[in-house]
Amino acid sequence: MSVDARPQGYPKWVVTAMWVSAVLIAVGSYRFLIADVALVMPAMLHHALERPLMFYLHIGLAPIALALLPLQFSKGLRKARPAVHRWLGRLYGVSILLAGISGIWLAYTTEEGPVAALGLALLALAWLWTTGLAVWHAMRRRFAQHRAWMIRSAALTLAAVTLRIYLPIGSATVGFEASYPVICWIAWVPNLMLAEWILRRGRGAPVGATA
Numbered sequence: 001m002s003v004d005a006r007p008q009g010y011p012k013w014v015v016t017a018m019w020v021s022a023v024l025i026a027v028g029s030y031r032f033l034i035a036d037v038a039l040v041m042p043a044m045l046h047h048a049l050e051r052p053l054m055f056y057l058h059i060g061l062a063p064i065a066l067a068l069l070p071l072q073f074s075k076g077l078r079k080a081r082p083a084v085h086r087w088l089g090r091l092y093g094v095s096i097l098l099a100g101i102s103g104i105w106l107a108y109t110t111e112e113g114p115v116a117a118l119g120l121a122l123l124a125l126a127w128l129w130t131t132g133l134a135v136w137h138a139m140r141r142r143f144a145q146h147r148a149w150m151i152r153s154a155a156l157t158l159a160a161v162t163l164r165i166y167l168p169i170g171s172a173t174v175g176f177e178a179s180y181p182v183i184c185w186i187a188w189v190p191n192l193m194l195a196e197w198i199l200r201r202g203r204g205a206p207v208g209a210t211a
């Protein structure tokens, strides 16, 4: 089945910029491999010291899901190498399963207050839910629904990009303390709304209701 995440008429440079940012942020997340967390992620030191398993599971696996997006949404790769798409899809799903569960744990233990914690925890739950449904539909060969739920999942994975765009803007305007709790919501709710709009616009009907 021919499915393409890029809606008709959507500027190609926007999609390219999105995929390049995803890969750059994913690669940058591995900075903890070359220098101490205290140095390269100082705000995360409490996670690294108090819950290292959850922390390293999250920052080790979530970037894999992010970096896989451009490959998984490549129509060319899906057509030429469907087996590669399936194997990378399994890797995407397992990465999100573990990064999502650890993400809930990190959200629960964040030092940035209850509003941030709730925003991040709901993001993690939505991430697990949308990705789980996407995998479930793929296993039953319901590809229209698989596509729709993967677009929703990708919109949430891309919260890692939008959050890192909003963070410096928030810090430079109202300051980190005031902006972070808001960013923990606006990094993903509009992404999900945009995904829904793209899906409805592409089909002229709500997506997810058809087999």
Ligand code: HEM
Pocket: 025, 026, 029, 040, 041, 044, 058, 059, 062, 063, 064, 065, 066, 103, 104, 106, 107, 108, 109, 110, 111, 112, 120, 121, 123, 124, 125, 127, 156, 157, 158, 159, 160
């Ligand atoms: C979409 C669901 C995600 C959730 C719910 C989530 C949740 C979290 C939480 C709660 C923290 C700790 C923040 C704090 O204590 O204030 C964190 C940190 C982190 N997350 Fe995620 N995350 C998600 C996706 C991703 C993705 C896709 C990446 C890929 C790059 C990623 C990479 C990281 C990194 C590298 C950190 C350490 C913070 C830093 O960048 O300095 N996360 N995440």
